[in-house]
Amino acid sequence: xxxxxxxxxxxxxxxSSDEPEQQRVRRLLAATGxxxxxxxxxxxxxxxxxxxxxxxxxxxxxxxHAGSSVPDLAERRARRWPRVLVAAAAVSVVGLGVSNLLxxxxxxxxxxxxxxxxxxxxxxxxxxxRRSPGTTPEASRSPADxxxxxxxxxxxxxxxxxTLPARSVLRSESLTADTQRVADFxxxxxxGREKTLGRCAAPPAEPGDRLVDVRLDGxxxxxxxxxxxxxxxxxxxxxxxxxxxxxxxxxxxxx
Amino acid sequence: MTTGPxxxxxxxxxxxxxxxxxxxxxxxxxLFARHRDRLWAVALRTTGDPEEAAxxxxxxxxxxxxxxxxxxxxxxxTTWLHRIVVNACLDRLRRRKxxxxxxxxxxxxxxxxxxxxxxxxxxxxxxxxPVKALLDEEQRLVVLTALGTLPPEQRAALVLVDMEGYxxxxxxxMLECPVGTVKSRCSRGRAKLLPLLEGLDPGNPPPAxxxxxxxxxxxxxxxxxxxxx
Numbered sequence: 001x002x003x004x005x006x007x008x009x010x011x012x013x014x015x016s017s018d019e020p021e022q023q024r025v026r027r028l029l030a031a032t033g034x035x036x037x038x039x040x041x042x043x044x045x046x047x048x049x050x051x052x053x054x055x056x057x058x059x060x061x062x063x064x065h066a067g068s069s070v071p072d073l074a075e076r077r078a079r080r081w082p083r084v085l086v087a088a089a090a091v092s093v094v095g096l097g098v099s100n101l102l103x104x105x106x107x108x109x110x111x112x113x114x115x116x117x118x119x120x121x122x123x124x125x126x127x128x129x130r131r132s133p134g135t136t137p138e139a140s141r142s143p144a145d146x147x148x149x150x151x152x153x154x155x156x157x158x159x160x161x162x163t164l165p166a167r168s169v170l171r172s173e174s175l176t177a178d179t180q181r182v183a184d185f186x187x188x189x190x191x192g193r194e195k196t197l198g199r200c201a202a203p204p205a206e207p208g209d210r211l212v213d214v215r216l217d218g219x220x221x222x223x224x225x226x227x228x229x230x231x232x233x234x235x236x237x238x239x240x241x242x243x244x245x246x247x248x249x250x251x252x253x254x255x
Numbered sequence: 256m257t258t259g260p261x262x263x264x265x266x267x268x269x270x271x272x273x274x275x276x277x278x279x280x281x282x283x284x285x286l287f288a289r290h291r292d293r294l295w296a297v298a299l300r301t302t303g304d305p306e307e308a309a310x311x312x313x314x315x316x317x318x319x320x321x322x323x324x325x326x327x328x329x330x331x332x333t334t335w336l337h338r339i340v341v342n343a344c345l346d347r348l349r350r351r352k353x354x355x356x357x358x359x360x361x362x363x364x365x366x367x368x369x370x371x372x373x374x375x376x377x378x379x380x381x382x383x384x385p386v387k388a389l390l391d392e393e394q395r396l397v398v399l400t401a402l403g404t405l406p407p408e409q410r411a412a413l414v415l416v417d418m419e420g421y422x423x424x425x426x427x428x429m430l431e432c433p434v435g436t437v438k439s440r441c442s443r444g445r446a447k448l449l450p451l452l453e454g455l456d457p458g459n460p461p462p463a464x465x466x467x468x469x470x471x472x473x474x475x476x477x478x479x480x481x482x483x484x
Binding site for chain 1: 314
């Protein structure tokens with residue numbers, strides 16, 4: 001008997017919802033299921049996140065046309081992968097010569113201050129290495145990509161997440177507060193620490209995003225602080241082995 | 256999260272979703288606002304924790320916003336939204352289970368504080384008798400605490416069917432499993448709850464399913480049936 005057959009058999013024969021005991025529990029549960037309006041603070045928080053989503057270029061259907069779909073994470077990943085990958089490569093090479101120099105990476109846009117990680121991303125764009133639409137990440141890999149991917153693991157053989165500062169430890173039960181703490185830590189002040197992206201799969205990132213090595217509930221992960229929109233930053237945490245979709249997300253106040 | 260002006264005041268859920276896909280920046284907010292209290296209730300009772308529920312709901316909202324194009328239209332939009340929310344809750348519960356090192360406390364007094372948080376609201380003013388109100392609240396906390404001892408899948412099924420009043424068919428669509436699986440999860444869950452709820456007054460018979468997972472579209476609401484739970 002398959003599990004589904006077993007379920008059906010059980011549902012039909014063993015514990016009918018018509019039995020008095022089942023009805024009694026149902027009544028107790030129903031009595032507990034009073035209407036539960038969403039608390040104002042949660043509503044405001046979701047409003048803020050939604051506003052950020054709507055305002056994020058490419059994050060909504062705004063400006064789209066009938067029949068278009070919202071770009072999903074896979075699309076974003078495909079779009080951003082080359083830049084992130086080569087940015088990782090650039091920083092990894094730097095990391096070989098100057099170990100423990102960076103803790104987190106801000107992927108810069110066309111303007112603003114540039115960290116080492118920024119320079120990597122900017123270089124990529126300047127060299128025109130952005131993959132053309134329709135090509136796969138594998139097809140667009142440059143020699144630099146491959147070289148970086150080979151070198152990065154060697155550089156990060158140690159469990160770099162074990163050596164992360166306490167401020168980079170996130171817990172699901174206090175994700176927003178912990179993330180805010182990370183976001184509040186000045187980027188400039190983190191120079192001279194370790195670099196990310198070498199060990200974990202690279203999550204999708206765009207100019208203005210900030211990537212930070214973290215631990216989420218004890219597991220190595222990458223925190224992506226999206227570019228500030230309307231005073232907030234969307235924060236996504238990606239498991240080390242899965243850059244396709246975040247395992248957790250929240251929003252925090254921007255600087 | 257406000258309902259947009261003009262044409263966003265009364266369209267059905269599918270139209271709102273289409274408008275979102277077409278680039279209307281207010282459409283998704285209007286859609287989500289329309290269902291958010293129900294979604295919140297499901298998230299809160301499934302996770303048993305307001306912080307966790309808020310995080311799960313946020314995850315779900317972001318996912319629904321970005322993946323609206325994946326909605327195929329073979330279920331009501333609200334069913335699709337519930338599915339995303341329940342999945343987000345279950346994901347969080349599974350992760351929490353993995354990292355949990357201690358079982359739920361047997362101390363109901365201690366858990367009462369958590370239960371109070373878990374309700375997320377104050378008890379509606381349904382009685383002027385403070386003693387009865389206190390007893391009702393205590394009973395509520397006992398039920399919520401007992402619910403928290405169930406495996407996430409059983410808990411989610413009971414929340415949808417017995418607490419939120421969705422039909423088994425609707426719950427099956429939300430949970431993406433066969434109807435028989437929902438029935439068995441409910442039955443097993445109730446059987447586990449039974450000894451934990453000894454001595455509580457079940458009160459009145461359970462109400463008929465009070466939620467219909469329609470799309471705020473009268474033409475479609477007739478298609479929704481409330482099958483036996």
